[in-house]
Amino acid sequence: MKADLKEHIQKIIPLTDEEFAFVNSHFSTKKFKKHQFLIQEGDPVKYSYFVISGLLKLVYTDSSAKQHIVSFAMEDWWESDFYAFYTQTNATMSLECLEDTEVLCCTLDDYKKLCSGLQKMERFFLEKATFGFLGSQRRIISWLTSNSKERYEHLLQQYPSLFQRVPKSLIASYLGVSRETLSRLSS
Amino acid sequence: MKADLKEHIQKIIPLTDEEFAFVNSHFSTKKFKKHQFLIQEGDPVKYSYFVISGLLKLVYTDSSAKQHIVSFAMEDWWESDFYAFYTQTNATMSLECLEDTEVLCCTLDDYKKLCSGLQKMERFFLEKATFGFLGSQRRIISWLTSNSKERYEHLLQQYPSLFQRVPKSLIASYLGVSRETLSRLSS
DNA sequence: AATAATAAGTGATGTATATCACATCAGGAA
DNA sequence: TTCCTGATGTGATATACATCACTTATTATT
Numbered sequence: 001m002k003a004d005l006k007e008h009i010q011k012i013i014p015l016t017d018e019e020f021a022f023v024n025s026h027f028s029t030k031k032f033k034k035h036q037f038l039i040q041e042g043d044p045v046k047y048s049y050f051v052i053s054g055l056l057k058l059v060y061t062d063s064s065a066k067q068h069i070v071s072f073a074m075e076d077w078w079e080s081d082f083y084a085f086y087t088q089t090n091a092t093m094s095l096e097c098l099e100d101t102e103v104l105c106c107t108l109d110d111y112k113k114l115c116s117g118l119q120k121m122e123r124f125f126l127e128k129a130t131f132g133f134l135g136s137q138r139r140i141i142s143w144l145t146s147n148s149k150e151r152y153e154h155l156l157q158q159y160p161s162l163f164q165r166v167p168k169s170l171i172a173s174y175l176g177v178s179r180e181t182l183s184r185l186s187s
Numbered sequence: 188m189k190a191d192l193k194e195h196i197q198k199i200i201p202l203t204d205e206e207f208a209f210v211n212s213h214f215s216t217k218k219f220k221k222h223q224f225l226i227q228e229g230d231p232v233k234y235s236y237f238v239i240s241g242l243l244k245l246v247y248t249d250s251s252a253k254q255h256i257v258s259f260a261m262e263d264w265w266e267s268d269f270y271a272f273y274t275q276t277n278a279t280m281s282l283e284c285l286e287d288t289e290v291l292c293c294t295l296d297d298y299k300k301l302c303s304g305l306q307k308m309e310r311f312f313l314e315k316a317t318f319g320f321l322g323s324q325r326r327i328i329s330w331l332t333s334n335s336k337e338r339y340e341h342l343l344q345q346y347p348s349l350f351q352r353v354p355k356s357l358i359a360s361y362l363g364v365s366r367e368t369l370s371r372l373s374s
Numbered sequence: 375a376a377t378a379a380t381a382a383g384t385g386a387t388g389t390a391t392a393t394c395a396c397a398t399c400a401g402g403a404a
Numbered sequence: 405t406t407c408c409t410g411a412t413g414t415g416a417t418a419t420a421c422a423t424c425a426c427t428t429a430t431t432a433t434t
């Protein structure tokens with residue numbers, strides 16, 4: 001299972017077995033069932049998660065109790081309420097399983113030790129953060145330049161598997177349109 | 188002028204004079220006049236920029252030649268077409284002066300040397316990338332949860348000075364509404 | 375198997391926003 | 405000055421999308 005993490009890191013930076021043992025010691029494994037919460041809005045955020053298997057949704061609930069999908073997290077993705085995690089404040093979002101899910105967990109303390117103890121890991125996280133930023137920027141550009149139908153088709157093309165795994169109402173919420181509109185777009 | 192950079196870095200990580208001299212040696216200074224381009228769509232992106240004074244717009248031009256403001260960059264901000272910069276590909280966006288602007292320039296090569304040569308700088312850039320990501324995520328959430336008027340008011344409250352410095356048509360483009368709609372919102 | 379809950383499609387209607395057209399005003403260049 | 409360009413406001417109209425209401429199909433629960 002933890003072999004997944006090693007491979008994931010190696011895509012960016014090669015690690016010796018010894019180095020990986022060090023990395024490994026900063027993670028713990030947890031399993032969750034569908035519908036379980038890894039993070040609940042209002043609670044402290046203890047971990048940053050690396051998804052080994054399964055699927056999660058990161059949800060922001062607005063003042064009128066409407067839920068918005070901020071992101072999905074599938075195999076090989078990192079997810080958390082990162083703002084709350086880094087600043088050690090309470091969660092403003094929730095993280096919930098859409099399928100049975102297995103994750104590796106890393107506390108902020110372990111994250112910092114990992115970065116200080118092994119410069120390669122700081123490099124690794126820098127690369128992750130950079131491309132995370134670029135991904136968000138692309139999503140913003142897609143908002144600015146495309147209509148709902150184009151955004152829908154772009155997502156379909158980028159993550160076809162997602163459409164097999166989650167109800168369309170959640171896809172709609174991620175795209176920022178109503179489920180009725182999404183239904184009409186796809187027909 | 189370069190004192191600005193030192194102060195900016197020190198907000199995150201203290202540097203000795205010697206360390207700062209090392210950092211400094213990886214930047215060059217450039218000045219641009221209003222309407223000049225730092226990056227032109229289609230050209231290679233040689234630098235990542237730190238804004239000392241002035242104001243820039245990062246613009247994405249869509250297939251129907253319509254311009255969209257991806258971001259503004261003011262004093263103390265880092266800006267570039269980061270995807271093109273990191274991957275050394277050609278720019279898909281342009282970066283243009285809205286005012287006379289002075290910047291510090293860093294090549295990808297120097298960026299890498301900075302990170303390898305001084306772990307503090309890798310830490311610094313990791314923090315910048317992380318909070319850059321979080322900023323973009325907040326902007327996405329604001330898209331998902333708010334209407335145009337709310338997004339307008341939120342921006343006004345967050346960056347009141349921007350409204351003194353740029354025409355409202357550009358604010359509209361940043362918010363993703365037409366300039367006519369923005370005009371009606373603000374009245 | 376029976377019942378309930380969730381997912382998905384679709385019509386009718388209202389609303390926010392884009393688009394087009396035009397008027398006004400300010401600042402810079404000849 | 406006079407001319408031009410860019411910025412801003414505002415009416416009229418078109419359009420994309422949300423919302424509400426209802427139906428049908430699928431999946432989960434007892």
